[in-house]
Amino acid sequence: MAPASPSARSAATPGPATRPRNRRQLIVDAAGRVFSERGYHTASMEEVAAAVGITAAALYRHFPNKYALFAECADVMVDGLVAALDEVPAGAALTDVLTAVTRITVAHRASGGVYRWEARYLGREDRRRLAAKFGRLVGRVDEAVQREHPLPDGRLRATAALGAIGSVTMHRTSIAGRRAEELLLASALRVAASGPAADRPGARPVELPARPVPRTRREEILAASVPLFARNGFASVTNEQIAEAVGLTPSALYRHYPGKTDILAAACLQAAGLLAQGVERSLREVTGPHDAVVALAATYVAYSFEHTALNSVAEAELAGLPAGPRRPVVLAQRKHIAVWERQLRLARPELDPRQARVLVHAGFGVVVEAGRRLRWRDSPDRRETVTALVVAALGL
The missing domain is CATH 1.10.357.10 (Tetracycline Repressor, domain 2)
Known part of the structure; x- marks a missing residue:
């Protein structure tokens, strides 16, 4: 057999991997x-x-x-x-x-x-x-x-509509891309066309449970840590900064929390607990699924305005918790979503569970972006306005 030609040998021998241009x-x-x-x-x-x-x-x-x-x-x-x-x-x-x-x-x-x-x-x-x-x-x-839609608060409605769309990046509900696009586009269009809150039936005023008054050193540490985490980010806050905020030495923190991650876990659980208590109160006197969804929206808006720093930390930093401390927080969040999903599907029976979850998260996205637009400056009128935008996002 004749030896292979140089060109044939070069074609048969793999060369070094080329770096993709992109x-x-x-x-x-x-x-x-x-x-x-x-x-x-x-x-x-x-x-x-x-x-x-x-x-x-x-x-x-x-x-x-x-x-x-x-x-x-x-x-x-x-x-x-x-x-x-x-x-x-x-x-x-x-x-x-x-x-x-x-x-x-x-x-x-x-x-x-x-x-x-x-x-x-x-x-x-x-x-x-x-x-x-x-x-x-x-x-x-x-x-x-x-x-x-030349109505008041146009830029707020534009921002809230983008919040509804952007919400899909913040959760993992499995849904086909085309169906997600349809749901989010329709939700955003409803938000953009939403009229003044005064034109909609309002929810009852929401009374949330207050954050516990710190009475122990452990509670003082938690209360001092939340604004630090919210302002600077969990990873950027040092034990020295937390200790200084409560008048302790850094080594003394370990008598109350094994580590900084345990403080974050306690903050996330406190956030979930306050929201769960608020939801329980808001649903006590509702007369139907539509009223229940409106009450849930008003409660979430009130919670977000009253506990902005705590909610911000819980939402933004949860992914950084180790699996063990994160699990009870995730379970509490899933339970909260399940309440919304059930009531929304009762109010809109044409929705399947995945569609309902996507819309619930769209409502949360509206609150986040509208709240940022309003710089979280709280007032009854602003709560009513944002609640109306959430209700529109949900299609009620």
Whole structure:
């Protein structure tokens, strides 16, 4: 047999693997998923590298540290949203504008959770740049809202509509992408068209249980830690800062909590307990599923305004808890969602369980973004306004 020619031998022998041209994008996509699932402070560069199928050393050739990678992840999705809207003609219908936003958001659902942490972990300049991009996005939606629904609080409604859409990045309910797009688009359109709260039947005033007055050193530590976690992010707060806030030495903290993570777990459980008590009170005198859903919405709005820091910590930092301490908090959250799901399906029998859960989370997203827009400045009128937006998001 004649020896193979040099060209044949080169074709049969595999050469060194070539680096894909879009490796940086692959890294950012994988990092977004890891950050969303694990939380910023628990995610590692090694996990991201493994998700891409490269070594950590190769990852560091693209990004010098975790912060740089996180900052780019935060930019990528909002850049995609802005680019999608740039392709929508000026003066286009609100449906076309929100459809573009919904498609991009659902397509990047797995990585969109990075926005839970951007305000805590991005530096000032990066936050300012990202806020400007979001401002452009909201402005474009607001133009379409004002053109079709020239009602008061147009920008608030635009922001809340985006909150309904963005909510899909914050939970894992399994639902087909096309069906998710349909549900979220319809929800956002209802929010955008929502009239003044005075035009809707109001919920009864909500009286939530107050946070317990700290009476022990352990309770004082918890009360002092929550605003620190909310303002600076759990990972950035030190034991020294917590100890100083309550007049202790850092070593003395360990007599009350084994570690900082245990303080976070206690905060998350306290948040879940306060909300559960509020829900129990709000449902005592309702006369039907529609009233029950309205009462649930009013309760969640009141809770979010009254316990903003606590709720912010519980929502944003839960992913960073180890599995053991996280489990009872997750179970409490699931129980809360189940109450909403049951009442919403009674009020809207055409919904299946997954559709109902997606809409419930859309309502939560409305509260988050509307509350941020209002800077969480509490008043009865603002509670009524946001409650009306939640009810619209749910389709009641």
